[in-house]
Amino acid sequence: MGLKSFEQHRLGLRDGREVYFDGNRVEDVTAHPVLRAGMAFTAIDYRLAEEEEHRELAVCTDPATGEPYSRFYKIPETAEDLLRRRELIAAGSRVCGGPPLIKEIGTDALFALHIVSDHMDKSLGTSTLPKVREYFRECRSRDLGFAVAQTDAKGDRGKRPSEQHNPDVYVRVVDRRKDGIVVRGAKAHTTASPFADELIVLPTRAMAEADKDYAVAFAVPVATPGVKLIAEVSSHPWDNRFDYPVTTDLKMVDTVTIFDDVFVPWERVFLCGEWKYAGALANAFVEFHRFTAASYKLPMCELFIGAAQLIAEYNGVAGVTHVRDKIMELIAWTETTRGLLVAASLEHRVAPPGIAVPNITLTNVAKHHFAKNYHNMVQNLQDIAGGLLVTAPFRKDWENEETRGYLDHYLGGVKGVSGVQRVRAMKLIRDIAASGFGGYQEILSIHAEGSLAAQRITILRDYDVKRCVDIVKSHLNK
Amino acid sequence: MGLKSFEQHRLGLRDGREVYFDGNRVEDVTAHPVLRAGMAFTAIDYRLAEEEEHRELAVCTDPATGEPYSRFYKIPETAEDLLRRRELIAAGSRVCGGPPLIKEIGTDALFALHIVSDHMDKSLGTSTLPKVREYFRECRSRDLGFAVAQTDAKGDRGKRPSEQHNPDVYVRVVDRRKDGIVVRGAKAHTTASPFADELIVLPTRAMAEADKDYAVAFAVPVATPGVKLIAEVSSHPWDNRFDYPVTTDLKMVDTVTIFDDVFVPWERVFLCGEWKYAGALANAFVEFHRFTAASYKLPMCELFIGAAQLIAEYNGVAGVTHVRDKIMELIAWTETTRGLLVAASLEHRVAPPGIAVPNITLTNVAKHHFAKNYHNMVQNLQDIAGGLLVTAPFRKDWENEETRGYLDHYLGGVKGVSGVQRVRAMKLIRDIAASGFGGYQEILSIHAEGSLAAQRITILRDYDVKRCVDIVKSHLNK
Amino acid sequence: MGLKSFEQHRLGLRDGREVYFDGNRVEDVTAHPVLRAGMAFTAIDYRLAEEEEHRELAVCTDPATGEPYSRFYKIPETAEDLLRRRELIAAGSRVCGGPPLIKEIGTDALFALHIVSDHMDKSLGTSTLPKVREYFRECRSRDLGFAVAQTDAKGDRGKRPSEQHNPDVYVRVVDRRKDGIVVRGAKAHTTASPFADELIVLPTRAMAEADKDYAVAFAVPVATPGVKLIAEVSSHPWDNRFDYPVTTDLKMVDTVTIFDDVFVPWERVFLCGEWKYAGALANAFVEFHRFTAASYKLPMCELFIGAAQLIAEYNGVAGVTHVRDKIMELIAWTETTRGLLVAASLEHRVAPPGIAVPNITLTNVAKHHFAKNYHNMVQNLQDIAGGLLVTAPFRKDWENEETRGYLDHYLGGVKGVSGVQRVRAMKLIRDIAASGFGGYQEILSIHAEGSLAAQRITILRDYDVKRCVDIVKSHLNK
Amino acid sequence: MGLKSFEQHRLGLRDGREVYFDGNRVEDVTAHPVLRAGMAFTAIDYRLAEEEEHRELAVCTDPATGEPYSRFYKIPETAEDLLRRRELIAAGSRVCGGPPLIKEIGTDALFALHIVSDHMDKSLGTSTLPKVREYFRECRSRDLGFAVAQTDAKGDRGKRPSEQHNPDVYVRVVDRRKDGIVVRGAKAHTTASPFADELIVLPTRAMAEADKDYAVAFAVPVATPGVKLIAEVSSHPWDNRFDYPVTTDLKMVDTVTIFDDVFVPWERVFLCGEWKYAGALANAFVEFHRFTAASYKLPMCELFIGAAQLIAEYNGVAGVTHVRDKIMELIAWTETTRGLLVAASLEHRVAPPGIAVPNITLTNVAKHHFAKNYHNMVQNLQDIAGGLLVTAPFRKDWENEETRGYLDHYLGGVKGVSGVQRVRAMKLIRDIAASGFGGYQEILSIHAEGSLAAQRITILRDYDVKRCVDIVKSHLNK
DSSP, X not given: OOOXXXXXXXXXXXXXXXXXXTTEEESOTTTSTTHHHHHHHHTHHHHXXXXXXXXXXXXXXXXXXXXXXXXGGOXXXXXXXXXXXXXXXXXXXXXXXXXXXXXXXXXXXXHHHHHHHXXXXXXXXXXXXXXXXXXXXXXXXXXXXXXXXXXXXXXXXXXXXXXXXXXXXXXXXXXXXXXXXXXXXXXXXXXXXXXXXXXXXXXSSOOOGGGGGGOEEEXXXXXXXXXXXXXXXXXXXXXXXXXXXTTTTOOOEEEEEEEEEEEXXXXXXXXXXXXXXXXXXXHHHHHHXXXXXXXXXXXXXXXXXXXXXXXXXXXXXXXXXXXXXXXXXXXXXXXXXXXXXXXXXXXXXXXXXXXXEOOXXXXXXXXXXXXXXXXXXXXXHHHHHOTHHHHSOOHHHHHOHHHHHHHHHHSOOSTTOOHHHHHHHHHHHHHHHSSHHHHXXXXXXXXXXXXXXXXXXXXXXXXXXXXXXXXXXXXXXX | OOOOOHHHHHHHTOSOOEEEETTEEESOTTTSTTHHHHHHHHTHHHHHHHSHHHHHHHEEEOTTTOOEEEGGGOOOOSHHHHHHHHHHHHHHHHHHTSOOOTTHHHHHHHHHHHHHHHHHHHHHOOOOHHHHHHXXXXXXXXXXXXXXXXXXXXXXXXXXXXXXXXXXXXXXXXEEOSSEEEEEEEEEEEETGGGOSEEEEOOOSOOOGGGGGGOEEEEEETTOTTEEEEEEESSOOOOOTTTOTTTTTOXXXXXEEEEEXXXXXXXXXXXXXXXXXXXXXXHHHHHHHHHHHHHHHHHHHHHHHHHHHHHHHHHTOTTOHHHHHHHHHHHHHHHHHHHHHHHHHHTOEEETTTEEEOOHHHHHHHHHHHHHHHHHHHHHHHHHHOTHHHHSOOHHHHHOHHHHHHHHHHSOOSTTOOHHHHHHHXXXXXXXXXXXXXXXXXXXXXXXXXXXXXXXXXXXXXXXXXXXXXXXXXXXXX | OOOOOHHHHHHHTOSOOEEEETTEXXXXXXXXXXXXXXXXXXXHHHXXXXXXXXXXXXXXXXXXXXXXEEGGGOOOOSHHHHHHHHHHXXXXXXXXXXXXXXXXXXXXXXXXXXXXXXXXXXXXXXXXXXXXXXXXXXXXXXXXXXXXXXXXXXXXXXXXXXXXXXXXXXXXXXXXXXXXXXXXXXXXXXXXXXXXSEEEEXXXXXXXXXGGGGOEEEEEETTOTTEEEEEEESSOOOOXXXXXXXXXXXXXXXXXXXXXXXEEEGGGEEEESOGGGHHHHHHHHHHHHHHHHHHHHHHHHHHHHHHHHHHHHHHTOTTOHHHHHXXXXXXXXXXXXXXHXXXXXXXXXXXXXXXXXXXXXXXXXXXXXXXXXXXXXXXXXXXXXOTHHHHSOOHHHHHOHHHHHHHHHHSOOSTTOOHHHHHHHHHHHHHHHSSHHHHHHHHHHHHTTSOHHHHHHHXXXXXXXXXXXXXXXXXXXX | OOOOOHHHHHHHTOSOOEEEETTEEESOTTTSTTHHHHHXXXXXXHHXXXXXXXXXXXXXXXXXXXXXXXXXXXXXXXXHHHHHHHHHXXXXXXXXXXXXXXXXXXXXXXXXXHHHHHHHHHHHOOOOHHHHHHHHHHHHHHTOOEEEEOOBOOSSTTSOGGGOSSTTSSOXXXXXXXXXXXXXXXXXXXXXXXXXXXXXXXXXXXXXXXXXXXXXXEEEETTOTTEEEEEEXXXXXXXXXXXXXXXXXXXXXXXXXXXXXXXXXXXXXXXXXXXXXXXXXXXXXXXXXXXXXXXXXXXXXXXXXXXXXXXHHHHTOTTOHHHHHHHHHHHHHHHHHHHHHHHHHHTOEEETTTEEEOOHHHHHHHHHHHHHHHHHHHHHHHHHHOTHHXXXXXXXXXXXXXXXXXXXXXXXXXXXXXXXXXXXXXXXXXXXXXXXXXXXXXXXXXXXXXXXXXXXXXXXXXXXXXXXXXXXXXXXXX
């Protein structure tokens, strides 16, 4: 088997995993009124493969066996592979208005594990790449979904892992046994973990020798004993499509992920003490994942453009210069991000053992451009919409016979646009850009997949400044 | 009597006013679980006058009678008066983290009515200023609180009031009787109206002759028949100080305010058909009110600075260059806004009949600087705090015995800062800058007291560009 | 013959052309002390074809004849063609630090003439495309160099050509004869015209029917009677490599180009009265030319990066956070512009009669990004360098025995960097970014190839906003 | 005598001072064709006191003696003093389009010396304040003009003075004699020194104990043996009012100032080894001088506004939205800078021995706002003007009979604006914002009176962040 159905995936989540939400243990995430919506959203990647419209994009055929498998598992070798992957990621995100992530992030991690293992095996004589390959094959053949736990709790961010007064704020190896290792610690904001099959754990930073117990990477099934997921949802819990046209479906769930002395067998341990490779692995993952990130964000950008234009038309201001200018800025922002990813695909490098890595400078410039300007774009959208965004009455006032008539009469827009029609467009904008979820998105823009500062450092490290200095010197030496 | 107590004000709100919220008619706003919190916040101006700490700032003495009265009613005549008014507005806002507004906005409107009436009476021979003065005296002696309804529903914003396909989207006079007028229409986002004594209604824009039925300004008690308030609250409805340390108290309430053929006696009608003065009145109000606005916003800016510094310390990054730089930007933003208001006070002009108007260019530059940069400052604050802002567990998970121990152990910050302490600081930041209320504040920044575009136009209109052109010409003619 | 040598080109300029500079008629532009430097720079495109290093990039082979020809004349049909063209443009610019333009701009115009003629011929039944093709063939076989005169003098920019009080401020047809037309008017800032073989004249804007005499496009040799070129140079006139390491060679020359009743034979007239096609031609040219522009600007961006890094090292501040951050911004700016052009090449459309046009939205976003941020990048570079940029002594003080010893002793940088070495790096930065030429470059960034406003309008026109609106509606209709 | 005439000042400069310019020793700065223009500009402060229009502002009366003296020497004690000083500085700058500085900077230094000496004397038991007072009295009574040499050559900026491989790159004491000290080193960009009477030397940074030979402050006449001034001028050397309407007069001159073992008598030594006070003195000076700086820059800002408006009118685009928007930004920038200085005056603190110091946070925010946005404002101005800024022919082409007629005919603007009139407005803009002087001004904006980074650090140091943290804590502790 190479493709799992949405329904198969859903049923597979009833495996005794230890999930907490809103103060309670959740026995079955597929039955919980809030979390089941998060599950339905997260597993959209499985649905795409079932839909006529997306099947060609979502499914590949193994040339050796003729069997179909999820394109997410296609190891990129060419620009075309990267461009198709980018489109697939965008497709999932476009359906929902946001990123499902369940296969995107895991395969990002697996590609990185291939590259770093290969390098490490060659340098240190370890034999990790075969383990990675075996794991990859199994995941692909079972079409598994993932969460990746990378960001440690961190404690005092000014100190290295081994310098912390609380030794547990980074995940570490507390015991090495014959059959495997025991790990302890906590990872923050692990997206989609309650709905994943597997949890891949990666280091979050470069390590020094003193930190070597913290240089650990591995994979475990989510339902492994000792793994505890304390979940939060990105938006309100309600099912209310009038007031929340997007987030009634789009429910991102993150967990604080506790490793309470979790046992991991050696065949799933990919890094354990090789501290020199912790940074490389953290970076290699994040490079793939920033490409993913900038890809999945674009449909949200398109929502901004479309919503700005729609409400401008409803308000009768679509021709006003400053409104048009703000829509232009939304377009330029979107196309800059998208165009840079296209260029990053074309200008990829092929890293041993044969994986196309999107151009690092361009990918980071794309992600940074998106993130740095996100709040300004929110401002543009809010500016065009107007104050009714937050002062317009909510669904219940439209259901109340005493008030609905007034509201519909007075809150209409240009001729032909009723009060309810205009206010629903306002609610959509509020939902994505002036709500709890809007705040979540703002934080996501600047913190997910690394901070602005992380991207700036990466650009400086990757770009060939010396070449430019040499051009200057050639002018001085004329 | 010149000072009303908080309790007197509260009791005065049980007057049969017609308020709707969350789909229901609210019989008593002081008893409703959500609205009563909004009331308690809004009426803080009355509390200030009762507190030792603020009394000197909040209360003036009438030199003629020796009687005390609220400083909000002090008609500004000097720079000192404006500076003290600014401090008083900030004081109310500092107590709550946001603006109570109940006396600020109404006195802004009354000052504007004095100036425009005076001018109109002199030009047209009307006798409106005596009516304004009489009304002002009564309000001052009874220490009344206000809402100001200015922004019309507007419909098609590209059309003038008289050009709308729905004639009711701007408030207008539908009948002129011997004893008064009858008005119909709706005003959007009227802040604090359910908790005010009086409603002052002003035009929202300049009018042409064809719009003269829309050139109307008046005052009525909130409980006047036909006045219907459909209320929304700026934030969640909950009483939960752990997750919402600021907005559990700070509940701003706005209404769509319906005038369903409301009768207004002539002595409370301040503009009725004098269309040439509609724009002047709209502007005169807004000039005072932008000074108020930029004043009341500063305590929120200070919260941003303090929260950024506190969480930086908790996270162990207070010494990191980019963190310090972002705090610097928060300070510069705050002090630019504040400093410009101080200068606007000093460089006021005295308008007939003797009222000090803060410098218009400087006031608008202050407001515009605040608003244009608001979203960037939110980004700065969010950037310093980190992703836990939105993924950290909420109160109920801290109350759950199964999870609280893990959370407290793993989510601590630098030595001495426990998990609960750090997360509560995160929650405060989320509450003010990454939540439904955060979205409300973002919209407030760019739409309340006029849009960014309105401020830009005002600056161009007020500034003496010709003086600068003359300097250029003097260089060319040397 | 398909390739002309640099020397052949130079000699061809002694043809009696009417050039004025610095208050005098210039008899021979190849002999004038300032203009000959401009010529040497402009004709670098011919040198590239002669150099081993650039020959493969600069020269194509005609598959039909086996003859070599300049790649600038390769009509782009694929992404690869566009990418190679981009590299060739950058190569010419990289040699000098700025754009030679002599073949770039002319072929941009010729590609546009192909597309618009084809469309016009099909719609109006004209037969212009054959004339364009014949002209193109001749130019290619003789390897001619061009200037393109597009921007009219314009007079009152708020009025159309036919509304001007001075009818001559846009170039127009004043006589139609059997053998050709007579044109009158002036075009501003025609780059490189004193060093070109041919002058291609295009309309600068869309025209209405009343403007039809102004709807004119044609080509003439530069030495045509009545064509008068009043030239200015982008920088100082001096030959001083110490103080001006870049602009001693890099001398851009622009002219006010007067058409004093110039006769043009019909075979070189490509538009004459077909007013509906004036705007299309203006735009089609500019779309190619903005791609050219963003391409030729990149080597200047690389100079900025290299100079910033070099002077930071000399000053001992290369590791300082804010310095690194500014270099990062220079890199991000450069790579954003470059990456978007790469994407624009990949996502081109093929316009009849078979010419690959770079993606318009992406090209304009690239150009706009470059231009909008240019001044900030100048600030970054200047900030890193320091005040010595403008206060460091010039060459003569380094030649003066009384002062040179002091200067070399005191103005050195980190160990191993002498005073003269550091100051020459400063002079290079001053030369490109804080001098008369620096000012020229600033204006070039925002005005050449269309203003910022022009690019914003183009982006709005080209982008498919409706697609985004439909996505929003699909959410609202769920 | 308390007031010196311009002519007296001029004659006083023929004192054998050792000045080098353009490769030669200059025997008499008042006779040199370029430097005499710099002198005439610099000494404008003396002219102001002679002019009816400025006399009241420029001259104070000593209440004790009834004698007049230059207001620059009025030690500020009140807000009013600071506001008047600000106006006087702006007045001098407004006459020329730029800052004369000859008394502004010196009195800034003297005020700082009073404050730091007072503090030092009290702490260390030195008796420096009496020396400062004596020096101040003498300068005031002789109405002397100054240059202040503060910025050392610096060498490797990553190292302290005592760590440099070349010990001379910071000015230091090389000998202590009974009658005085001997100093050696070089200071960079000392403005106006060839035209000053006195040279005040201050440390440029905080020092550690190892640097104590570098902790030195003193004053000497410019003509002191061993003081060598190697001068550069901010703009072109020409006298050409057509092409350079502003800088033909406005010639700022800076020197590399060499101290070749210069003897300073003890009565003019204000710091010598008291290393703990070096930083305090550097800062105290710069705080006054940033207030001066932001004051003198405002007339240049006004030129920007006026020039933008004038050329917009000439071009026929004064009503275009994006043009108006850019003028609005110029106004907001100017008024923000000005308003913050007004507020800084009002909110001064009085430092012992009784000197009003403008509010440090507000002054630095003003300077930083001006500087950070300078390049964007240049862009706004250039954007409105258009490409003719740099491609319009220069004076000689307007004097050439063959070309002037064409130019005047074709380059006119709206009706009534001739070619020459429009181009002269263009030349003025080029002169101030797109020329060698424009580059000088850009560097001046971000480097003079401390870099952007210096202002950011100062703001962080001065602002009371703790007060804001306490507000946050009060919310958390409710």
